[in-house]
Amino acid sequence: MRRTLPWRALGAAGAVGLLIAGVPRLTGAQPNPWQTLVLLRGIALVGALGLAFLLDDPARHVTAAVPTRRPVRQALRAALVAPLVALWWTAVLLLAPPASRPPAAGITLEAAVTCVFALAGAAAAVRLRDEPRPGPGVAAALLVSAALAPLLAPESWALFVPSADERWAAAHDRWAVLLVVAVVGWGVCGPEPVARRRRRATAARAAGGAG
Template identity: 50%
Template sequence: MGRSLPWGVLGAAAGLGPVLGWFTRLTQEGVGTALAVFLLRVAAVGLALGLAFLLDDPARDTTAVVPIRRVVRSGVRLVLVAPLAASSWAAALLLVPERIRPPAGDLTLEAAALVVLALSGAACAVRFSDTPRPGVAVAGTLLTCTLLATLLPTSGALFVQADAASWAVAHQRWAALLTLALLAGAALQSEPVRKHRLRLEDTHRSAARAAHR
C-alpha cells in the first residue's frame, strides 16, 4: 500500500512548512508576528493541499473489490503519512523564533481543520465518484474555499491577526469547523450499498467457480 501513495506530492507539501519557518529566522530582524502567522498559515494550507492527494490510487478499480473495508484502507494510508505531516508542522512551528512565534495551539487548530477538510473532501470524492485520482479537484476546491474564507467579514472571519480582539472567537469557529469536518469524514467512510452487492456477487461467483472445479 505504501508504494501506491503519492510520495512526491506529499513530500513537497511536507517540505514547505520547515522552509517557511526557516525563512522567518533569516529575516527575524525585520519580521514580526503578523508575517509569522501568515507564513505558518501558508504552510498549513500547503500541507492540507498535499494531503488532498492521499486517497489517489491509480489501481482503484482493483483495490475497490478487495474484501478489506474502505475505512481500513484509508486508515492505513493515513497512518503511513501522519508522522511525516506531524513532523513537518512541528518543524515549521519550532523554526519560528520564540519572540515572534504566534500561539502554537491556535495555529495547530487551524492546520488540523484544513487537513481534515482536505481528507474529508478526498473521502467524498472517492465515495461518490469512480475517479482514481481525485486529488487535483479536491485540492483546487480547498484552495478556492480558503481564498474565499479570507474575504469573510469581521463578524465571521476565520483568518484574523494574532493581536486582534476576535482571535479567540475566530478559533471557536475553527474548532466547530474541525468537528464538522471530522464527523463528515467519518460518515463518508461507509461503503455504498451497490458496492456491497457487487462484492457479494463477486464472492458468490468465485465460490461457484471453485465448486465446479
C-alpha cells in the same frame, strides 16, 4: 499499503512548507506577528494540498474487493503519515521567528482543520466518483475554498484574526467546531455506497462463477 501512498506529493508539500518556513531565517528578515501568522497559515495550506492526494490509489478498483472496509483502509493511510505530519509541523513552528510566532495551540488547530478538510474532501471524491486519483481535483477545490473563505465568512464568524486580536480565543472556538464538522464529514464519506458495494460484489461473484 505503505508503498501505495503518494510519497512524491506528500514529500513535495513537506519540502515546500519547510522551505517557506525557513525563508525568514535564511534572509535575516524579521516579520511582524501578522506576517508570521499569514506565513504559517499558508504553510498549513501547503501541507493540506499534499494530504489531498493521500487517498489516491491506482489500484483502487482492485482493493475495493478486499475484506477490509474502506474506512479502515483510509484510517490506516492517515495513521501512517500522521507521525510524519506532526514532526513536519513541529519543525515548521520551530523555524518560525520566535519573536513573532503566534500561539502554537491556536495555529496548530487551524492547520489541523485545514488538513482534515483536505482528507474529508478526498474521501468525498472517492465516495462520489470512480476516479482512482481524485487528488488534483480535491487540491484545486481546496485552493479555491481557501481563497474564498476569508471573503465569504460573515463578520460574526471571523476566523482569520490576528493573534493579538481580542477575538482570537472566540475564533478558535469556531475553528474547533469546524474540526468536528470536518471529522464527521470524513466519517460520513468513508464508507462505500451500498449500491456500489452490491454491484461490485455481484461482479466479483459473476467473475468467480465464470472462472
